[in-house]
Amino acid sequence: MTLLLFLAQTIRIAIPYLFAAAGGALAERAGIVALSLEGYMLGGAFGAVIGAYYTGSAWIGVVTGVWWGIMLAAIHAVCTLRFKADQIVTGVAINLFTVGITRFLLQLAFDSSSNSPRVAGFGGDNIGGALALVSNPLVWLGLATMPALAFVVYRTTFGLRVRAVGEHPLAAASLGVPVNRVRWVAVLGSGALAALGGTYLALDQHQFTDSMTAGRGFIALAAVIFGRWDPVRAGLACLLFAGAETLQIRLQAAQLIPSQFVAMIPYVLTIVAVAGVVGRSVPPAALGRTTD
Amino acid sequence: MLAPVTAKGESISDMRKLFGLLGVLLAAHVAMSFIRPAGAAVAPVGDAVDVGIVFDLGGRGDKSFNDGAYIGAERAAKAFGARVRFVEPGEGSDREAGLRMLAAEGMDLVIGVGFIFTDDLTQLAKEYPNVSFAGVDFAVSVDKDGKVVLPPLNVAALKFREEQGSFLVGALAALVGGSKKVGFVGGMDTPLIHKFEAGYKAGVKAVCADCEVIAQYAGVTPEAFRNPGRGKELALSQYQQGVNVIYHASGSTGLGVFEAARTMKKMGIGVDADQYNEAPGFVLSSMVKRVDNAVFDVISRVKEKKFSGGIYDFGLAEDGVGYVYDEHNKALIPDAVRARLEALKADIVAGKITVPSSR
Numbered sequence: 344m345t346l347l348l349f350l351a352q353t354i355r356i357a358i359p360y361l362f363a364a365a366g367g368a369l370a371e372r373a374g375i376v377a378l379s380l381e382g383y384m385l386g387g388a389f390g391a392v393i394g395a396y397y398t399g400s401a402w403i404g405v406v407t408g409v410w411w412g413i414m415l416a417a418i419h420a421v422c423t424l425r426f427k428a429d430q431i432v433t434g435v436a437i438n439l440f441t442v443g444i445t446r447f448l449l450q451l452a453f454d455s456s457s458n459s460p461r462v463a464g465f466g467g468d469n470i471g472g473a474l475a476l477v478s479n480p481l482v483w484l485g486l487a488t489m490p491a492l493a494f495v496v497y498r499t500t501f502g503l504r505v506r507a508v509g510e511h512p513l514a515a516a517s518l519g520v521p522v523n524r525v526r527w528v529a530v531l532g533s534g535a536l537a538a539l540g541g542t543y544l545a546l547d548q549h550q551f552t553d554s555m556t557a558g559r560g561f562i563a564l565a566a567v568i569f570g571r572w573d574p575v576r577a578g579l580a581c582l583l584f585a586g587a588e589t590l591q592i593r594l595q596a597a598q599l600i601p602s603q604f605v606a607m608i609p610y611v612l613t614i615v616a617v618a619g620v621v622g623r624s625v626p627p628a629a630l631g632r633t634t635d
Numbered sequence: 636m637l638a639p640v641t642a643k644g645e646s647i648s649d650m651r652k653l654f655g656l657l658g659v660l661l662a663a664h665v666a667m668s669f670i671r672p673a674g675a676a677v678a679p680v681g682d683a684v685d686v687g688i689v690f691d692l693g694g695r696g697d698k699s700f701n702d703g704a705y706i707g708a709e710r711a712a713k714a715f716g717a718r719v720r721f722v723e724p725g726e727g728s729d730r731e732a733g734l735r736m737l738a739a740e741g742m743d744l745v746i747g748v749g750f751i752f753t754d755d756l757t758q759l760a761k762e763y764p765n766v767s768f769a770g771v772d773f774a775v776s777v778d779k780d781g782k783v784v785l786p787p788l789n790v791a792a793l794k795f796r797e798e799q800g801s802f803l804v805g806a807l808a809a810l811v812g813g814s815k816k817v818g819f820v821g822g823m824d825t826p827l828i829h830k831f832e833a834g835y836k837a838g839v840k841a842v843c844a845d846c847e848v849i850a851q852y853a854g855v856t857p858e859a860f861r862n863p864g865r866g867k868e869l870a871l872s873q874y875q876q877g878v879n880v881i882y883h884a885s886g887s888t889g890l891g892v893f894e895a896a897r898t899m900k901k902m903g904i905g906v907d908a909d910q911y912n913e914a915p916g917f918v919l920s921s922m923v924k925r926v927d928n929a930v931f932d933v934i935s936r937v938k939e940k941k942f943s944g945g946i947y948d949f950g951l952a953e954d955g956v957g958y959v960y961d962e963h964n965k966a967l968i969p970d971a972v973r974a975r976l977e978a979l980k981a982d983i984v985a986g987k988i989t990v991p992s993s994r
Contacts, residue, residue: 348875352868359864455696457887458913548863548894552887553693557854557862592872595851603824603855 349589351476355547357585358485359384359556362540363563364570364577365488366412366533371572372496373529374509374629378434379419380537381560382441386411387538388545388555389445393452395462395546404462405481405542412538413531415441420530424523427633438560446553458552465546481543488536489578496574505529509627537563565613571624584609684717684744684938687737688930689730691749694723699886699907700926704748704771707930717934731755738763744937746930750774750827760787760944767942769793769933771926774827775946788944791936793929795949798834798992799983800922800956801882803976804904805838807920807958808880809846810972811902816847818878820869820892822860822885824852826993831884831906831922833994841979841988849873853888866891874899880919882906893917902967911963919967921959928954952984 363384367377387408394400394407419437422428446456453459465479476482496502504525507515512522537560544559545551562584570577587608616624688708690701711717720742722733730747734755737745743766747756750772760768766789773792776784786792808817817839821828836848851869853859866888870881874895881896882904883889889906893914896903903914905921929949936942949955958976960968982988 348872352872356864356868450694450696455698456693456701457697457699458890544864548867548891550863550890552861552863552890554858554861555863555887557858557865558856559864589868592851592869606855 349593352592353582353585353589354482354486355476356588357581358482358543359540359559360563360566360581360585361485361488361578362543363537363560364566364581365492365574366536366538366540367564367567368492368570368572368574368577369496369505369529369536370533371567371630372509372627373505373526374512374627374632375419375423375526375530375533376430376434376631377533377564377567378431379415379437379560380533380563381556381558382434382438383412383415383534383537384541384544384556384560385438385441385445385554386415387541389448389541389551390538391542391545392459392462392551393448395464396452396459399463401463401465401546404546405539408542408545409535409538412534412536412541414534415538416531416534419534420527423633424526424530430631430633442554445551449551449553456553459550461549462546464549479543479547481539481546484539485543488539489574489581492536493574501525501528506627509629512629512632562609565609568624568626569609569613569616571616572626580612583612683715684711684934685742686711686717686719686744686746686934686937687722687734687740687742688719688746688748689722689724689733689737689752691747691751692724695721698910700748700771700924703908703924703926704746704930707927708746708934710927710931711934711938714931715935715938717938731759734759738766738768741766743767744769744934744942746771746933747773748926756790757787760790764789767791767937767944769930771929783946785946786944790944791933791942792946793933793949794946795924795926795929795955796951796990796992797884797922797924797956798830798837798990799951800924800958801831801834801884802838802841802983802988802990803951803958803980804882804920804922805835805840805848806842806976806979807838807968807972808835808882808904809839809843810975811919811968812878812880814877814879815843815845816849816873816876816878818870818873818881819848819850820866820873820881820883820885820889821850821852822854822888823857824855824859828852828884829994830992831882833991835882836994837991838979842975849876849878853885860886860888862888863891863894867895870895870903871899874901880904882922884922905959909959909961911959915963918964920964923957923959925949925955925957950983951980 363380367380370377390411391404391408395404419433422433423430450456504520508522508525516522566580567577570580694701708719712719724730724733738759746769748771752770753774756768756770769791771793775792778784819832819835832850839846839848853862853865870892873881880902881892883892884906893903896917897914902919904919907924909921911918
């Protein structure tokens with residue numbers, strides 16, 4: 344029973360990471376630094392609540408949440424692909440912009456700077472724990488995301504093009520691959536995926552609260568790097584990080600591990616991975632560079 | 636490196652465009668931070684007091700501190716025509732600018748809402764010795780000999796005895812919970828929140844010596860106050876361990892605690908303001924901090940020219956903290972429990988019980 348509860352909690356915590364890390368892996372494989380996952384998630388959470396609030400349907404919430412992610416990603420794409428702005432600066436700007444715009448609209452729509460009213464979500468009110476988990480379609484979608492992304496990246500023409508523009512855009516261009524168009528699709532896709540992570544969070548809480556993603560986008564990015572830009576490994580990294588968090592939640596009461604220690608696990612592991620301790624960690628060669 | 640040489644000029648002009656765009660955005664951002672309506676426009680009355688209030692992050696509508704300060708100021712405006720101006724800063728350094736602006740405009744009293752204003756208030760009080768300042772939750776520092784460092788003479792530190800209110804809701808949780816385990820979810824793991832935990836634990840132990848308090852924190856950064864996802868998971872794990880009532884002192888993280896209470900059909904206890912409406916039927920009570928009373932009190936002191944700097948403690952005796960008992964949660968709290976809580980409260984006010992403020 345304890346094990347089951349542990350697994351259920353790990354999965355619940357991992358779902359937002361899985362969605363966002365999938366978005367991160369897609370963008371980074373196409374050579375775009377995915378620093379704005381946090382912003383996409385927050386935007387997705389807000390969009391989901393707006394949609395669910397005004398229509399009463401959680402599914403419409405999913406659609407509007409994804410729509411918000413795509414819109415924010417479009418801003419990122421316009422800045423970095425059309426105007427060749429620095430990807431890191433733009434990414435940070437998107438994150439700050441999202442915190443501000445969601446807070447502003449929250450005030451406008453619900454006259455509160457703290458949280459929205461309660462909205463529809465998935466699953467009934469009466470079922471706690473594991474049952475709530477299996478009745479939430481976003482959980483299943485989240486678990487399926489990484490394998491699906493791995494298939495797209497490694498087994499489809501589009502995936503081949505994504506990898507090509509991420510490794511050597513000039514070579515890809517010389518073979519007739521529309522570099523910018525592929526990158527546009529990858530960035531918009533990353534926005535949509537990360538926004539699903541935020542949507543899950545918001546619908547699980549049945550409301551939006553100011554800055555509710557609380558740094559999850561950065562943990563997802565850490566998972567991408569720790570997973571060496573491979574979707575399946577990044578997915579496992581998400582589960583690992585979520586497992587560590589669950590362990591901390593379960594053990595914190597007993598004061599066995601200082602909470603500060605567990606909070607730094609994802610970042611320490613990422614540094615370890617980047618330092619090349621666990622095998623070679625090579626980012627896509629053209630990551631962060633935009634060429635004509 | 637990969638770009639052809641001819642593209643260099645172009646990329647510089649693109650950079651300029653980008654900086655231009657950023658400049659415009661920045662200007663818009665700055666403009667936005669002053670765009671809020673000033674509110675409380677009361678016609679000038681004789682020697683009315685001019686009060687400036689700078690809100691903490693979140694601003695009006697946070698259903699907590701800022702709203703409390705707003706209510707207190709409005710009450711002062713109605714009661715004796717205080718003229719109040721509100722400033723809602725954005726992130727970071729705008730706070731100091733907001734305080735400075737109000738002080739420079741010659742307000743009689745400038746109030747910073749939130750402990751985050753402590754250093755700015757201390758600094759500005761020296762620069763504007765003729766202006767009175769007040770800080771809600773002002774963090775009084777302690778020197779290396781353990782002596783309390785008093786704030787400047789023109790600064791009133793409005794502090795709350797959260798441990799006393801927490802003590803009462805601790806007793807409530809133990810008396811109503813019906814299990815030997817009660818829960819606590821804190822936001823950021825800091826001494827400020829340990830105060831809530833310490834009072835709560837003492838309250839639990841006062842009525843149930845063999846009860847166990849499971850106390851957990853959402854994190855070690857300020858984000859821990861805005862992480863309802865985390866709050867829900869912490870609460871779910873506590874409820875699954877047999878806890879029936881959880882008290883949270885964790886900002887909007889606590890909304891996740893209520894969400895967990897809702898799914899598990901258990902109880903949560905709110906903090907700072909009456910949080911009944913966040914999850915009707917699942918909020919046993921709330922430990923309220925009467926920021927409105929404190930703000931009203933300090934404004935009336937200025938009005939009556941009786942203002943003096945120093946530390947003002949608002950505890951149970953001053954009606955500065957308390958727990959909610961009204962028509963919403965009456966049904967959840969038996970009369971015997973209510974009587975017991977009132978007896979404990981009287982003991983604390985009379986000094987028969989001393990509530991610890993650190994763990």
